[in-house]
Amino acid sequence: QQVAFGGMQQDTRAPVEVTADSLSVNQADGTAMYSGNVVIAQGDMRLAAPRVLVVYSEQASSIQRLEATGGVTLVSGEEAAEAERADYDIEAGTVVMSGDVLLTQGTSALTAQRMTVNLETGTAEMGGRVKTVLQPSGGE
Amino acid sequence: MARAGGAYSRVIAWLKILLPLAALALLSTLFLLSDSRDTLENVPFADALNQGDVATPGVSAPYYSGMTDDGELLTMTARRARPLAGGDIETDMLEARVHLSDGSTLTLNAQMAQVSDSDNALTLGGGVTIQSSQGYVLQTDAMITRTDRVEGETEGHVTGTGPLGTLDAGRMKIVPANENGAVQMHFTDGVKLVYQPPEKDDTP
Numbered sequence: 111q112q113v114a115f116g117g118m119q120q121d122t123r124a125p126v127e128v129t130a131d132s133l134s135v136n137q138a139d140g141t142a143m144y145s146g147n148v149v150i151a152q153g154d155m156r157l158a159a160p161r162v163l164v165v166y167s168e169q170a171s172s173i174q175r176l177e178a179t180g181g182v183t184l185v186s187g188e189e190a191a192e193a194e195r196a197d198y199d200i201e202a203g204t205v206v207m208s209g210d211v212l213l214t215q216g217t218s219a220l221t222a223q224r225m226t227v228n229l230e231t232g233t234a235e236m237g238g239r240v241k242t243v244l245q246p247s248g249g250e
Numbered sequence: 251m252a253r254a255g256g257a258y259s260r261v262i263a264w265l266k267i268l269l270p271l272a273a274l275a276l277l278s279t280l281f282l283l284s285d286s287r288d289t290l291e292n293v294p295f296a297d298a299l300n301q302g303d304v305a306t307p308g309v310s311a312p313y314y315s316g317m318t319d320d321g322e323l324l325t326m327t328a329r330r331a332r333p334l335a336g337g338d339i340e341t342d343m344l345e346a347r348v349h350l351s352d353g354s355t356l357t358l359n360a361q362m363a364q365v366s367d368s369d370n371a372l373t374l375g376g377g378v379t380i381q382s383s384q385g386y387v388l389q390t391d392a393m394i395t396r397t398d399r400v401e402g403e404t405e406g407h408v409t410g411t412g413p414l415g416t417l418d419a420g421r422m423k424i425v426p427a428n429e430n431g432a433v434q435m436h437f438t439d440g441v442k443l444v445y446q447p448p449e450k451d452d453t454p
Contacts, residue, residue: 134436137350137354137384137432166413173414
């Protein structure tokens with residue numbers, strides 16, 4: 111199911127800022143693991159998770175993707191999404207969230223097993239038992 | 251055989267007396283005419299000696315190399331090393347280089363360093379630059395590392411560039427290779443990385 115997410119286009123070439131409590135870098139293969147309320151920020155997209163692993167692209171000159179695990183919340187504009195795990199592919203500009211995804215948009219909430227957010231177009235693709243809960247507007 | 255007479259030999263006889271006398275006279279005037287040269291007062295001694303502090307014993311361009319417990323090669327060079335009381339050695343412009351078993355290297359440069367063999371510690375101060383072959387170049391002001399294994403910890407804030415952008419952290423620890431992994435660099439007390447994704451020329 112196609113859903114708008116994050117409102118407007120997101121510049122995926124904006125600098126990505128990662129803040130965390132601690133970071134450990136493996137000297138042999140250079141993998142980096144952020145831990146302790148990690149926040150990945152790009153533009154107005156925030157991705158918060160307790161652990162984030164950085165996966166480098168082959169020539170190790172750029173980050174291919176960030177794997178956030180342990181309960182992830184993604185906030186972009188006024189939408190928020192929570193899931194067990196999220197893979198943020200910086201080069202492709204997509205965030206793949208998996209594991210009982212909950213997306214809240216204003217008053218309505220959608221749950222699914224998988225959600226692929228395309229930051230460039232600002233759309234989200236949800237799959238796997240999508241359930242939508244529409245909140246009637248309270249009939250004032 | 252009698253002395254031959256004649257003017258020539260008389261002249262030679264007189265010359266044999268007059269010439270040495272003339273030489274003597276010349277010699278004696280030599281010392282009278284020379285100007286009074288002062289003796290040893292201001293011979294240019296090293297001024298360090300004048301202030302009374304004997305030039306401290308030291309080694310210039312020392313070179314130290316050794317093997318850590320788990321087989322990593324540690325080499326240290328400096329501009330000058332001075333022994334301190336208590337067996338420590340103080341050096342300036344130290345460069346320590348650790349060649350890790352997995353092939354990568356770590357290089358520490360420090361303005362001022364103190365090597366103490368008693369507890370195998372190396373205290374780096376006055377601005378330390380840490381370079382790792384993974385592409386990290388970090389600056390901090392002071393750091394303590396061990397010389398018997400690859401371990402060290404900065405005492406304060408560390409900033410610098412990683413392979414993927416600028417990085418700064420409250421503290422950085424180099425943890426030796428334990429059973430499950432290689433040497434680790436732990437950045438703690440708050441870490442911030444700013445990564446600039448490369449401009450993709452083939453924009454989709």
